[in-house]
Amino acid sequence: MKTVAYIRVSTKDQNLQRQLDEMKKFGIEDKYIYEDKTSGKDMDRIGYQYMKKSLESGDTLVIKSLDRLGRNQNDIKTEWQYFKDNKINVRVLDMPALNIDYSKGEAIEGLHSMISNIVFEVISWQAEEERTKIRQRQREGIESAKNLGKHLGRPQLNLNTITKYQRQVLENNYKEWKAKKITGVEFAELLELKKNSFYKIVKEYENTLN
Template sequence: MEKKKMYGYIRVSSRDQNEARQVIALKNYGISDSDMYLDKLSGKDFDRPSYKRMLKNLRQGDVVVVKSIDRLGRNYEEIIEQWNIITREKKSDIVVMDMPLLDTRKGKDLIGTLISDIVLQLLSYVAQTERENIRQRQAEGIRAAKERGTKFGRKRIEMPPEFRCLSERWKKGEISSREAGQKLGISYQTFLRNVKNCL
């Protein structure tokens, strides 16, 4: 009989690049480096090549271990969908380390499955609500900062006195933007951007 395997799945966004905490937790759980799958994603791109490879390798009775429930998906619907793919289609098990109740190897009877499903739905909803609250708090913080006069984005570079003369020469075609930039000690893109701002 084929030995059942235990896989670890790690997901981090490009904003939060520190996967070390998840890696250490999975290693301590007994998962080898070769059985860990890691995806680093940007906020807009949720294509998960490592996750898809792991799903392909999953066999009946294998176990997927994640540090927390939100590693499985971005939102409530996605977490439930991936949970069902792993447990129902693949007939594999899931262990959520942060929530011992979410260990499908335990309580395989009807009551155990029911409790697991209820806890999963509740936690998925809480995870999504918390993300939405964080986004709302960030938006409110930015709005309040703007009202106080806080400027966002890159700080505008102050142009030296020679800028006006060089920009006039550039407009007349006497000098290139690169030459003007070199004389001012800035890139030609910065020179052109500031010329455009003065128009």
């Protein structure tokens, strides 16, 4: 029987170190710590699926909080039932009342089980509500940006947004290209531009020469 941990943050820019430190304090070896840097909107995550496949009856899964499993209440319920059905112990560090423990036979039933189920329903609901709020804030932010006329997505590529290096390459090689001493493909590669962007920027540059 082994003890494994699952840690997760929602984006690649976020840091897993705090959760990692908690798991190491718990005595879990690095090889048994599975991680993801992605949204909890569903369970189709590489680290999570590897962790789940590694679990056997009698093993223990440790998580920092219930929302590290996910943000969808139905998905969380399904996974929780999977752990119960397969007699996998679960330790929730931030909410011990949710712990599933088969180490001394069957998990505790009765009043403790009822309280645990109530707490689980509340916490899993809160996890999904938080995801709903995040999505709402994102929609409001996008709508606000549109109303202000802001461009969303990648910055538009044009003569004014290329780097100083690209501008220098353009100026140094433009006459060579016009004289057909280098091809358009070679010129675009020197500028590190795709075909459409290359011709667009060259045209803008030519307009400055007139």
